[in-house]
Amino acid sequence: MNISALSDPATSQSSATQIAHSKLRELILTGELAPGTKLKIDHLRKILGTGASPIREALSLLTSDQLVVRHEQRGFSAAATSSEDFAEILRLRCSLEGMALRQSMENKTDEWIESLVIIHHRMSRLQQSRSDDFEREHKNFHMALIGNCDSPLLLRFCNQLYDLNIRYRFIAGRSIDYKGRKVDDEHRIILDAVVAGDIDRAEDLLRSHYETTGAFLKAYIK
Known part of the structure; x- marks a missing residue:
């Protein structure tokens, strides 16, 4: 480790911003900071135990992740949720991850x-x-299912969409009644299709997996 970096104000500021970004992101994704909540700097300082500057920078970064909204002259708030937003996220996930999965399987390696x-x-x-x-x-x-596609930009979009989707699942609650649905079996048969090299079946199974989850979540989204 470069000892001089420990006393570098720029390095310390960057580290504090990264920590604030990670913590705020988790609080928003899990719904502990509810959709639409005004994100007041003084309140967040007490929660995170850090300074105002790293928090402002972290909030600015989270706007590009679509998790925070900046209001001119009025600060920040956690992004709102809606059934329309969720439906769009689901459509994009099915389309983009399907594309990435196909490319990954075409590049298949042991x-x-x-x-x-x-x-x-x-x-x-x-x-x-x-x-x-x-x-x-x-x-x-x-x-990992889509990570073999050799398209960094596509993977970045898919990663962002995953987080936006998982936010809805956390908000709905961990104890959703899936009525006997066996999610682990769904994961296994997707993996089996990938291992077998059946691209069309793997893509169809992945899409069905997401659409089935989406159908359960819709009842909890307002």
């Missing part, structure tokens, strides 16, 4: 397949144990 199998196994184990780490591994699995 290393990529092995990585997918390992991530799926780890995710399934965490789901069965009801671990708090499941959500992190769930995202890792979905991003």
